[in-house]
Amino acid sequence: MTAPLTIGLLLYPDLTQLDLTGPFEVFARMPDTRVLLVARTLDPVRSDRGLALAPTTSFADCPALDVICVPGGPGQIALMEDPETLDFLRAKAQGARYITAVCTGSLVLGAAGLLQGYRAACHWLSREQLTLLGADPVPDRVVVDRNRITGGGVTAGIDFALSLAAELFGADTAKEIQLQMEYDPAPPFQSGSPRTAEAAIVARVHEATAARQSERLAATQRAASALDGHPILQTQHR
Numbered sequence: 001m002t003a004p005l006t007i008g009l010l011l012y013p014d015l016t017q018l019d020l021t022g023p024f025e026v027f028a029r030m031p032d033t034r035v036l037l038v039a040r041t042l043d044p045v046r047s048d049r050g051l052a053l054a055p056t057t058s059f060a061d062c063p064a065l066d067v068i069c070v071p072g073g074p075g076q077i078a079l080m081e082d083p084e085t086l087d088f089l090r091a092k093a094q095g096a097r098y099i100t101a102v103c104t105g106s107l108v109l110g111a112a113g114l115l116q117g118y119r120a121a122c123h124w125l126s127r128e129q130l131t132l133l134g135a136d137p138v139p140d141r142v143v144v145d146r147n148r149i150t151g152g153g154v155t156a157g158i159d160f161a162l163s164l165a166a167e168l169f170g171a172d173t174a175k176e177i178q179l180q181m182e183y184d185p186a187p188p189f190q191s192g193s194p195r196t197a198e199a200a201i202v203a204r205v206h207e208a209t210a211a212r213q214s215e216r217l218a219a220t221q222r223a224a225s226a227l228d229g230h231p232i233l234q235t236q237h238r
Helices: 017-027 083-093 105-111 127-133 156-169 171-180 199-228
Strands: 005-010 033-039 067-070 098-102 142-145 148-151
Touching (some): 005 017, 005 083, 017 098, 017 156, 067 083, 098 105, 098 156, 105 127, 105 148, 105 199, 127 199, 142 156, 148 156, 156 171
Parallel strands (some): 005 067, 067 098, 098 148
16 A cells, blocks of 8 residues: 655744645645644644644654645744754755745745755745845745745745645646635735735835844844855755
């Protein structure tokens, strides 16, 4: 009997839950697939908006992963300088078929040295920070570069997961999952991107997030400096 595909979603304090639960909803509907929520311990983890999530395995007990996925959120800032998390990602990446992220989770992959020389997506507010980590930022909702697949901000995680489902099981399976979920976006406003939102709204979002973005940039700069002297995992470009 063929072993099921094993996907590990990184779970950490102050993540944005939809970065994780959007892809989880897709992954859990894929055939012959086991989806794990991987955290440092098995203690419940609170998202940035207060939703508690229960890990299913710890770093120590996590099996080999076919797919590793890092969601984003404010807690990502601390992860970029957390040796235990970065070492865990590097170790699991060695045997993974796909190394993936959603939103600012791509910055965590970058801090682990896993996006050097790859095209990648990120939340629009933080996308250009990928350059500091050796990646090539792309303003798309989903970016596929060899075995690295990354999604843009928050809701793009569903698009990312459907794209990965198509890579793994074919387009028809992904289409069936999309229909099961009735994923047929028709937003009430055309303000989901800085390309379409009114300039005044974009300015207000920049102002409201300025302090956190400054903190995030500082963490990215420190992570970039740390990479310069780190014996980075030599990943295979597939």
